[in-house]
Amino acid sequence: MVNKLSDLAEFLHDDSLPLWLQREIENQRDAIAVSLHKGEEYVISGPNGEQVKISPKAVAA
Amino acid sequence: MIALAVSALITAYLLVPYALFRFILGRFVPLRLFQERKTEDITRAVVTLAVVYAAALWAVWFWPGCKTHPFSFPDTASLRTTDYETVASGLYSEAIFKERGDQFWGAFARSLERQGRFLCWYYAFVFALALACGFGIKYYGKLRRNKVFTRVADLYLLPPISQWYVVLTPFAFADKRTTVKADILMTDNTLYRGDIAEHFIDKEGNLSGLFLANPQRFDRRAYLREQDAWGSTRSAASFWRQIPSAKLYLLADKIVNLNLNYQPPLDTTDSEDIVKKFVYGKGIPKNVQFTITITAPKQ
Numbered sequence: 011m012v013n014k015l016s017d018l019a020e021f022l023h024d025d026s027l028p029l030w031l032q033r034e035i036e037n038q039r040d041a042i043a044v045s046l047h048k049g050e051e052y053v054i055s056g057p058n059g060e061q062v063k064i065s066p067k068a069v070a071a
Numbered sequence: 072m073i074a075l076a077v078s079a080l081i082t083a084y085l086l087v088p089y090a091l092f093r094f095i096l097g098r099f100v101p102l103r104l105f106q107e108r109k110t111e112d113i114t115r116a117v118v119t120l121a122v123v124y125a126a127a128l129w130a131v132w133f134w135p136g137c138k139t140h141p142f143s144f145p146d147t148a149s150l151r152t153t154d155y156e157t158v159a160s161g162l163y164s165e166a167i168f169k170e171r172g173d174q175f176w177g178a179f180a181r182s183l184e185r186q187g188r189f190l191c192w193y194y195a196f197v198f199a200l201a202l203a204c205g206f207g208i209k210y211y212g213k214l215r216r217n218k219v220f221t222r223v224a225d226l227y228l229l230p231p232i233s234q235w236y237v238v239l240t241p242f243a244f245a246d247k248r249t250t251v252k253a254d255i256l257m258t259d260n261t262l263y264r265g266d267i268a269e270h271f272i273d274k275e276g277n278l279s280g281l282f283l284a285n286p287q288r289f290d291r292r293a294y295l296r297e298q299d300a301w302g303s304t305r306s307a308a309s310f311w312r313q314i315p316s317a318k319l320y321l322l323a324d325k326i327v328n329l330n331l332n333y334q335p336p337l338d339t340t341d342s343e344d345i346v347k348k349f350v351y352g353k354g355i356p357k358n359v360q361f362t363i364t365i366t367a368p369k370q
Contacts, residue, residue, distance in 0.1 A: 015234065015237055016229060025352070027334070046361055
């Protein structure tokens, strides 16, 4: 329930990502989960050369 | 004479500072985004000015710099009382005014200097508060992580702001390059999409219309034809048609629903947290710990 404009602002931030990234994460969810389970890094590339690296904590450290 | 003096006081103490406050605030945020009823607006103005008045009064009475500047002259509490008494009596009664003559004008000049000094600081404080409010609203997206600021904003800054301004602009986002993308279904079942470029609100605070930049229309007829002919269709993305227009204006009363998506650039500080939350939201178990690193394209 959004009672204050600050709550509304917080609500708007949820999932505020480019659509291509949302779709990639949705479509590659299983592959991401498998990579993380194996302790491997997973990279998603965007249409304009963006790169989103999802690294398991052990690899990141 | 009394009526004239009261009018001058109301103008100097209420109307001018209120106009100054709105003028300064208007340099930071469009004032049309404020959607208050008249009574709420007046209450807010009176409370704001009363607080600033008290602060300015305190400063002029107790703060050394403000106590004597500008218009410095040797003053005492008893002289001040006598002066105001003389001026009030002279304004009230013409007989007293004629009787006191030079004494009245001396007291009047000193009173003007005192009031001038107070008004200088009063306006300066109003200016400073308007500046602070303007910055607070303009940089809300950046400052909202601060809990104290959020409380003050909830109490004072945000209540008069139109919810449409929050929803249809990047107001809540730290990075103002955030685009608000919308899929809009109209009453005639036409589906449009594009970036919200501008929106308009009527006097009651309702959305009256909006401009879509880079507008596209969904070719529903072709989609249905393909479905009828083949039993299935190509991906929905193939049916979006660019509208040869820089900006498309849509009337709000023809809109059935709005599907909004906020897309800040990926190089913002918030992005990594949002991606992480989104990944967890898609079913990755909470016990799987990971970090997100985003490399944004070079501008």
